[in-house]
Amino acid sequence: MALSKRITKLRKILQTKKLAGILLQVTECGQSLQPNNQNVLYLAGFGGSTAVLLITATKTYIICDARYWSRAALESPDFQLVKLNRGERQTNGINAAFKLAKITKTSSIAFEAAKITYQTAEIWKKELNAKLVPTLHLVERLRQYKEASEIAQLRHACTQTDKVYKAIAKFVKAGMTELEVGYEIDMQLRAFGATDNSFSTIVGSGPNSAIPHHATGDRKLKAGEPVVMDFGGVYPGGYCSDITRTIFVPGKEPTAKMKEVYQIVLAANKAAKAALKPGLMWNEYDKVARDYIDKKGYGKYFTHGLGHSVGLEVHDPFDYGHDALNEGTVITDEPGIYIDGVGGVRIEDDLVVTKDGAVRLTAAPYWKFN
Numbered sequence: 001m002a003l004s005k006r007i008t009k010l011r012k013i014l015q016t017k018k019l020a021g022i023l024l025q026v027t028e029c030g031q032s033l034q035p036n037n038q039n040v041l042y043l044a045g046f047g048g049s050t051a052v053l054l055i056t057a058t059k060t061y062i063i064c065d066a067r068y069w070s071r072a073a074l075e076s077p078d079f080q081l082v083k084l085n086r087g088e089r090q091t092n093g094i095n096a097a098f099k100l101a102k103i104t105k106t107s108s109i110a111f112e113a114a115k116i117t118y119q120t121a122e123i124w125k126k127e128l129n130a131k132l133v134p135t136l137h138l139v140e141r142l143r144q145y146k147e148a149s150e151i152a153q154l155r156h157a158c159t160q161t162d163k164v165y166k167a168i169a170k171f172v173k174a175g176m177t178e179l180e181v182g183y184e185i186d187m188q189l190r191a192f193g194a195t196d197n198s199f200s201t202i203v204g205s206g207p208n209s210a211i212p213h214h215a216t217g218d219r220k221l222k223a224g225e226p227v228v229m230d231f232g233g234v235y236p237g238g239y240c241s242d243i244t245r246t247i248f249v250p251g252k253e254p255t256a257k258m259k260e261v262y263q264i265v266l267a268a269n270k271a272a273k274a275a276l277k278p279g280l281m282w283n284e285y286d287k288v289a290r291d292y293i294d295k296k297g298y299g300k301y302f303t304h305g306l307g308h309s310v311g312l313e314v315h316d317p318f319d320y321g322h323d324a325l326n327e328g329t330v331i332t333d334e335p336g337i338y339i340d341g342v343g344g345v346r347i348e349d350d351l352v353v354t355k356d357g358a359v360r361l362t363a364a365p366y367w368k369f370n
């Protein structure tokens with residue numbers, strides 16, 4: 001099964017680095033107690049918010065408290081459960097797993113330096129019976145190129161999110177507030193199967209559409225003005241979608257300027273997609289859209305990167321500076337032009353790199369002017 005293949009790959013990396021095993025910690029974060037380490041979900045299938053995995057050359061353990069015993073047994077059947085009792089220190093559980101795995105004081109055990117706090121590292125160094133070795137992005141590097149089953153889940157996420165857009169495009173009317181539109185988007189996401197938002201929905205109307213990550217507020221939409229709507233869902237299995245469509249509030253013709261801006265952004269989006277193929281580096285991909293927008297005289301208004309990797313996180317890990325966009329990479333294509341105080345347009349699709357190009361996973365229609 002897929003998870004055991006991932007663990008085999010990770011074990012090979014540990015072996016080349018002469019590491020006897022690796023610890024992966026997930027803790028809860030934010031207002032909704034979300035898990036902060038999707039590497040745990042990726043390797044163990046465990047979607048809870050507090051646990052430690054120990055993966056050695058031959059064994060796998062999951063250490064968690066009573067809130068998660070049943071879920072760990074259900075979601076991570078290939079991992080041996082080490083139960084933490086109420087009030088027991090997590091380090092006791094890890095040491096118990098070390099004992100079962102025959103890890104000793106002199107064994108080199110990796111931990112994820114980017115995933116645990118300085119405070120936890122200090123406690124682990126003091127209390128754990130092994131030699132701890134910081135490592136960076138071992139699992140994240142595996143997550144960069146998606147397997148067929150992951151692409152299928154991302155495709156499903158995008159297809160469902162397209163349906164949300166279709167419902168919203170008909171719903172938006174002058175006089176509604178951004179928050180009302182955002183609320184409808186969130187309800188439709190759930191109605192079409194999302195278990196959560198992949199990030200807080202952005203609805204930016206009129207001059208607010210020029211703020212790339214606008215905080216959706218109580219401004220009322222006016223006829224003819226642009227509305228940037230950026231949203232996505234998390235679907236069962238954990239994969240995320242991320243789409244932006246810019247629409248124009250019915251009842252009045254949009255300005256010639258905003259129409260021009262829309263066509264330029266759409267053409268930049270299409271040009272980037274057309275250029276995408278295995279082996280392309282991130283900066284080359286970004287440059288295609290940037291050069292197009294620049295040539296049209298709006299270069300200084302495209303103020304952010306062309307996109308990012310998407311997967312178990314909406315901003316999934318990717319080593320943009322070093323690794324090529326090979327087959328199986330899923331990324332966004334989201335050029336934008338933002339004219340302060342006037343308005344903005346962003347058009348965002350999710351793409352998967354194939355063996356000879358790229359295909360769109362999002363298929364929601366673009367805006368058609370009369």
Ligand code: GLY
Pocket residue numbers: 199230231242308334348
């Ligand atoms: N939704 C945030 C982004 O598009 O990256």
Ligand code: MN
Pocket residue numbers: 230231242243244348
């Ligand atoms: Mn987005």
Ligand code: MN
Pocket residue numbers: 242307308332334348
């Ligand atoms: Mn995005």
